Amino acid sequence: MLQFLTLYGGSILIGLAVLAVVALIVRKLYRDRKRGRSSCGCGCDHCPSSGACHGDTPRRP
Numbered sequence: 001m002l003q004f005l006t007l008y009g010g011s012i013l014i015g016l017a018v019l020a021v022v023a024l025i026v027r028k029l030y031r032d033r034k035r036g037r038s039s040c041g042c043g044c045d046h047c048p049s050s051g052a053c054h055g056d057t058p059r060r061p
Contacts, residue, residue: 005012
């Protein structure tokens with residue numbers, strides 16, 4: 001077991017760091033969505049896809 005950790009310890013630490021960063025990004029996106037914030041960071045005044053984001057216009061079946 002100790003030999004495994006010495007061989008792959010760096011890879012395991014980097015993998016855990018990447019996993020932590022991804023988890024923080026997902027958490028922020030979830031909180032922003034829950035609060036009604038946009039993920040793009042700009043206003044919807046001139047956005048051609050604003051109807052798809054907010055669902056103001058009814059969709060056709």
